[in-house]
Amino acid sequence: METTVYNAKGQEKGKIELPAFFNTEISSVLLHEITTAYLNNQRAGTHKTKTRGEVSFSGAKPWKQKGTGNARAGQRNSPLWRKGGIIFGPQPRDYFTKMSKQKKKQSLSMALAAQVQNGNIIVVDSVKFDEVKTKKVAELLKNLKVDGKKVVFAIANDASFRLAARNVKNVVVENIKNINAYQVLWADKLVITSEAIEILKERQAA
Template structure:
């Protein structure tokens, strides 16, 4: 399937804002922290499966004094100050996130890495169709984010097997994925929705 490019005028207040790297860094850091599972866990000396009997008398053996077998000093003992399950997410102001999204889009626009295409649909979920679509834009083999107006299972399944392509609905558009991509392909309808979302 061939993509049809569209000539459009990108809004200055969204696609041409000053870029502040520290703001982008702050938002990427926040996104990655939010994605962390935080399921890491270790057992303390109170949780390992050992008796808490003192392993040798305090005095008289000539050995160093020890308590039970589960002490952190022994192999197989508990871990001192080890990781426990925790939530890594934290709050980041909406205004900062919004600004960063505009900055990321502006960065790609300034480098000429945004292509706007006519809205499209695929008849059936086929990777071959997705490859042809990207080839027609000269983007095969590049890291691409395709932005569509809303979730479309057929389109998303078609691109799913391509390691260098991500399909995002407008509501899922984010700084990390924009900066990851070499190129953004945005449908005409999706562009309109982006302008509605960020141009308030």
């Protein structure tokens, strides 16, 4: 499968043969499983309510047992009372969902194939600039006609480009060695460099 390679000015520079995994058969079931697991693993799980043993109240009996006309009451921290403890409320928990290496690799291939089919992958020859400026990234987005969209740059490790792009809205810069299926599917446009494709080929073959 061939696709066009563009330069930083948005001009066609040539063609590149995409690896075979860009044409993987897509399973919506697996992609749903992987994206759900990824989102679960982003959750902190720190939500919590106080039980009756944790609310700040005196342990004294509010009134005597008999003779007041009120219902019997032992403590003010009762869940039945205002500001009392919460029964069966949420407690801290770990939402971690394990994903096998095989599923991660397969889902990444499927996500890339889905974006290729939808025409959402743009290959550029390089994203290296002579100076680290956000303006340069904005110009690149405009030249590639992806300005205003959710864009993921899948590139080889480049601290300068990451620094230049960090203040651009809806733009994510990810090292190609770490990119996952969720990030690929999240993007309206996936911009990938020729160098990153070669690294990705090695990663998927491992």
